[in-house]
Amino acid sequence: MATQGSEPSQRQVLLIEYEILDSFWTHQHQWIWLSSLVLITLSMLGITFLPNGLGQSELKVAIVTFVSLIAIILTIIWWGLLRQMLSSLRVVQHRKREIEKSLGMRMEIYMAVSRIRAKGGALQDIVQEEAADDPELRADLADFLRSSGSTLKPGLLPKEEIAWNLLPVFFIATWIAFWILVAGPEVF
Numbered sequence: 001m002a003t004q005g006s007e008p009s010q011r012q013v014l015l016i017e018y019e020i021l022d023s024f025w026t027h028q029h030q031w032i033w034l035s036s037l038v039l040i041t042l043s044m045l046g047i048t049f050l051p052n053g054l055g056q057s058e059l060k061v062a063i064v065t066f067v068s069l070i071a072i073i074l075t076i077i078w079w080g081l082l083r084q085m086l087s088s089l090r091v092v093q094h095r096k097r098e099i100e101k102s103l104g105m106r107m108e109i110y111m112a113v114s115r116i117r118a119k120g121g122a123l124q125d126i127v128q129e130e131a132a133d134d135p136e137l138r139a140d141l142a143d144f145l146r147s148s149g150s151t152l153k154p155g156l157l158p159k160e161e162i163a164w165n166l167l168p169v170f171f172i173a174t175w176i177a178f179w180i181l182v183a184g185p186e187v188f
Contacts, residue, residue, distance in 0.1 A: 014103055021092050021095055021096050024092055025093070028088060028089055029089070035078060035081075036078075036164075039074075039075065039078055040171075042071075043071060043171055043175070047178050050067060050182075060182070060183065061183040061186050064179060065183055068183075071171070071175045072176070075175070076168070076172070079165075082165075082168070083165075086164060093108060097109065109137070109141070
């Protein structure tokens with residue numbers, strides 16, 4: 001049993017941990033976006049200017065093959081790093097939710113519910129699970145879900161993690177198609 005003197009201390013420790021986790025999440029998310037923007041920019045520059053810069057050079061096939069292979073290898077390495085980062089972000093979000101529950105905070109709970117693409121009964125089950133034994137939170141989540149624009153409607157856009165995992169596949173396919181279009185006719 002905790003004494004009254006240790007309870008505020010425990011609360012302060014949890015708040016500091018929450019702040020550190022939030023800062024880490026922000027840093028990781030920024031790194032993911034920045035690295036993907038660099039990948040996109042370099043890929044677009046390479047695909048746009050490489051064929052024009054080489055013209056009818058004798059080394060065109062070798063250079064295009066080399067650049068395509070390097071781009072594919074770098075994309076695969078980036079993909080591995082990205083998967084590790086996304087995994088660490090899931091851990092951070094889970095721990096933040098634990099801290100919020102113990103401190104009576106709600107941001108991560110609302111964010112999790114707003115990302116849900118379930119309908120009807122499944123959504124109610126998720127709200128029931130998140131609210132546990134707190135009828136006030138259950139009522140607040142129900143109000144939140146009824147409010148306009150609180151949840152993303154299912155549509156053509158994938159979830160963020162799925163989109164991040166599709167991006168490297170798209171770039172690998174693009175570099176392969178680029179190699180086939182530029183170097184392929186001379187190789188085959």
